[in-house]
Amino acid sequence: MLAVEHLQKTFPAPGGTQTVQALKDVSCRIEKGDFFALLGPSGCGKTTLLQSIAGLETPDGGVIRIDDAIVFDGDRRVVVPANRRRLGMVFQSYAIWPHMTVYDNVAFPLVYGRTKTPAGQVSPMVMQALERVRLADYADRLTPHLSGGQQQRVALARAIVHEPRLLLLDEPLSNLDARLRDAMRVELRQLVKSLGITTVFVTHDQVEAMSMADKVAVMRSGSIVQQGPPTEVYFRPESAFVANFVGHSNTIPGRVTAVETAGDLTIRRFESPLGEILSSMPSAVGAGEAGLCIIRPQAASIAPGDQAADGSNSFAGIMTARHFLGDTVDGVFRIGDTEFRLSLGPFDTTAEGAAVDLVVPRDRCIIVPAGS
Amino acid sequence: MALDSPAPARRQGDGQRSIGQYLVLAIVAAIVIGPLLMLVRTSLLPEGRLPLETLEISFENFRAVLTDPDLPVLLANTAFYALGSVAIGTVIATALAWLAERTDMPGRFGIRLLMFTWMAVPPVILGFGWILLINPGSGILNVFWRALTGGDGPFTIYSIWAMIFITSFSVIPTAFVMIGGLFRNMDPQLENSGYVHGGSAGVVARRITLPLLTPGLLSVGIYVFIAVVQAFELPLIVGLTARIPVLSTRIYLLSSPDVGVPNYGLSAAFGIFLLVLATLFMGLYFRVVGAGERYRIVSGKGFRPRQTKLKRWTFPAMLVSGLFCLLMLLPIIVLLWTSFLRFYELPSLAALERVSFATYREVLGRSAVQGAIGNTVLLVLGASTITMVLASLTAWYSLRGSGWVARAIDVLSFSPLAIPPIVMAMAILLLYLRTPLYGSVLILIIGHVTIYIAFATRTIASALIQLNKELADAATISGAGFFTVLTRIVIPLIWPQALNGWLWVLAHSARDLTIPLLLMTNANAVMSTVMWTLWDVPNLPGAAALSVLLVLSLLLVIVPAQIFIARASAKSQ
Ligand SMILES: Nc1ncnc2c1ncn2[C@@H]1O[C@H](COP(=O)(O)OP(=O)(O)O)[C@@H](O)[C@H]1O
């Protein structure tokens, strides 16, 4: 279990420029055995958060707990040094020591770590870790000539060999080529899950976060703006930033004119350039307030005829462009004066200039606060 | 709950580390600031008094310096000498570096080898050799000229031009190494895109390569300029006879006059004057290169820049660069010749018959020389080892330490770069004159540690900076303590650079005449001072034999060590 509470970190300004607030009151909680992804654009503070958890960076304030033991407490000035936190970490550069063999790299935490492993157990544990990453044949190799993928797996073996309380991964896949990355996504998750190690995974790639994590936290300039299971973050973004960072979306400005409750259904009426949009999703935006309506390109469809009778929203639009992307077609429509994107199947035959009705179910329209 | 679970340790190791940090600060401050305080005190003494004798303060010495009618001459000489040497030296070095790094000229390796092993050649020896070559009466080149043309030989060693010429040859290797690094570290794609977009070779050189190199060349130029302004040994050997005083020799003459009593006060005031000048230029240097570049040191990694095919220019290029290399080696060849004679004479067939090892036997038989050799070994090993240990700690704490202590260590360890060796030697003399240390080899070691700590710290710091921080972090995360990280990760990865720094200090400590000469007594003579004394007698073959021995023994250490380093770092890349 890992708990981070109200973590703060400000970097001093180099040479008279502005100071950088890398972490602003960050809190999160990761349950034992979970695979937790920190997702955000580069420079948002992911590495700083990970290094604070590791003990390589000392935050200015806040609390970090691992398995209920405090490893950092800003108020009481408790800082457990990094080498006593019993963690495993894969660095972005892999940090494989070039003067040692693969075996020596992996054996390091067992031989030089705080809890010394009996000499007789080192070799079996190293070989087991190497087998898990399918590198047992490479034990005696020197590291500089390994490929990127092999180095990454050595780094992984070194990080898990001493059964750490927590595994930290800093963009471990970003140095690999696309095909290898796809394969490693699956393999990495399976490996970590089979070991049952609690894992924090940093990435700027939403596909990685979505496909690998049990829980995702989206970061933006030093704060976690939303966290939850991947599906929740995807289907119920709480801000336009999250909606656009995790997948694509049409972001339509407007105002909530009324909130109506019928039975256990709450409907918001949203006045927008597209016309009135009805949304049945929970929202923080009340009646009379300005907001943004988020509609995913995959949420809408082209109505075959006049049959939007189930209360779905329906807009009359004209197709202005279609971009063939292989597996999907990116259709661009004009509804009134507003551009609207729709993801179509590759076999769709709607032609440019065609007038169509676009249908969006009410539970696929999400209203988030304006300016988010 | 959480609070009762295994007691969270306080940041362990911090306590010890800050003690180490303060200790290093204290040592560096003592060796750098101590002599400087003494220098300032001495410069403020009333005439005829000694430091610590009186608390009186007088600005008489500074008044004397500033109203000295010779001052404009001194400044003009120093400036002309330095500018001339830098201009000639960097132009030749740039041409040679370009040929060696960026063309397909055969013999490139030879040039590089010569430049990298040149640190085995003391500037004093260059002075000896050139005096034998071009003194107006019996200089070998002048005699040859007379034999060929019948007219008087055109060369004279006793002019500022000769001083500039010799000094520019002594700075070429340093400039070559730095400029070669610039050429090597330039991204070839910048030039390639010039060619792809239609630029001719000339256009690319003028519009792309040269502008890209300009800031680097400028910083090399200023760096070499500072070195020449501070230079003492060549102006001593060539300039004193020629009556071309510069600031550094004036300081020496005031503190060790041939006749009369030393005027330490005035000498110290001149020393401070030179120190201020050098500091101003150092400030300019850092402005030009940018503070972050202070640590930047030549590294030959990464891409291979494109090579220019010389084609029909191959032969002329080889001829000209061969001539330059020959000119560099000429003084050494002359000394080699001289060392095989009993009494100096010009090279001739008749003289060839008298060639023998007699001088070597005679010189090595003297107990003073044997003592000097022992002292030299002690000095160079002591100075290089202590400097590297101190520099490693200094670099570590100034990079990984925190707060004002780290910054103070950083500044203090860099400041000797701006302190001319002659001034530092003077200051050390004043500080230790009446202590038991005076006259020992230890005081020479202290002097060399002080003047070489800046370069050594720079070397280690740049190695540490290039060492990806994540490599050490990965070991820490694995549970390794501070000491394990140091011995298992950091040292195994940076030892080639550390060994290189050690070699550099060793060679320079063996070459240096400044510190040993000012602090010389009968008890702590070393090779360089004995050479100088023999030359002064004059016993030219004796001085030549010692020069040859010194260069040879340095080569025997430097060449194998550099090959070893090159092999080892090639393997782990
Ligand atoms: N040592 C440092 N000194 C100053 N600023 C830093 C330092 N490390 C990171 N930063 C700044 O903190 C912010 C967050 O950096 P980082 O955590 O590395 O982002 P990410 O890993 O999400 O790309 C960035 O603006 C970065 O420039």
Ligand SMILES: [Mg+2]
């Ligand atoms: Mg990062």
